[in-house]
Amino acid sequence: MNDDPTTEILDATYQALCKHGYAELTVQDIAAESAMSKASIHYHYDSKDDLFVACLESLYDRYTAHIEAAAGETPRKQLRSLLELLVTDTGEISGTEFRTAMLELKAQAPYNEEIQDRLVEFDAVLFERLEEIIEAGVSRGEFTDRIDPSVAAESLITTITGAQTRRVAVDYSTEQPSEMMTGDIETNLLTEMTVEGRQ
CATH class of the missing domain: 1.10.357.10 (Tetracycline Repressor, domain 2)
Incomplete structure (x- = not known):
């Protein structure tokens, strides 16, 4: 696991984006690519666009x-x-x-x-x-x-x-x-x- 939570989230976002595309992508998909919860991701980023x-x-x-x-x-x-x-x-x-x-x-x-x-x-x-x-x-x-x-x-x-x-x-x-x-x-x-x- 990456020690920097934002780096881990962005890496997970990248992987999830490649797998699911933008339209179908959810925060849960991003969480599934990392060890972080949806709540942790929302803590760092307010929206999917952010x-x-x-x-x-x-x-x-x-x-x-x-x-x-x-x-x-x-x-x-x-x-x-x-x-x-x-x-x-x-x-x-x-x-x-x-x-x-x-x-x-x-x-x-x-x-x-x-x-x-x-x-x-x-x-x-x-x-x-x-x-x-x-x-x-x-x-x-x-x-x-x-x-x-x-x-x-x-x-x-x-x-x-x-x-x-x-x-x-x-x-x-x-x-x-x-x-x-x-x-x-x-x-x-x-x-x-x-x-x-x-x-």
Whole structure:
């Protein structure tokens, strides 16, 4: 058992959300995923919505840590590492559980401003990281200077989001979108010198 009751509750919320979805989820379901009672959970959080906002904040911390940890000696390698982390089925933030939890929470965003605000933060941190990598690649001559880093980042986010949603909703393989994005990088971002040298 975790010594911090709020951490235990948020971990249980995450697990219960993946199992039951948002609409059907009850505080009893969350209690069943932990050693805590319904009364203890209500003591820390007034409502289910409060729980989900707190859960999103916890997921955000994990998400940003993994985004920043994308490794690579060059911008090209960093970009590939980040895309693999986000789209394939390896890693803590790319597995089915995380994607399912995020999709459930995204479905509530039009009806809950706090959840929407937290999801905007997820989107912003990914955009900033992608833009940063692409700008570095342009500065180093690894990516072509004909591209606008912000437009390229937005395009990649759209593809990533679609791939993640299809994976959860229809069990679509992540291999094809991963290969497609790699192909887009080779075609649209890399300079001729980088392609020839395979940096």
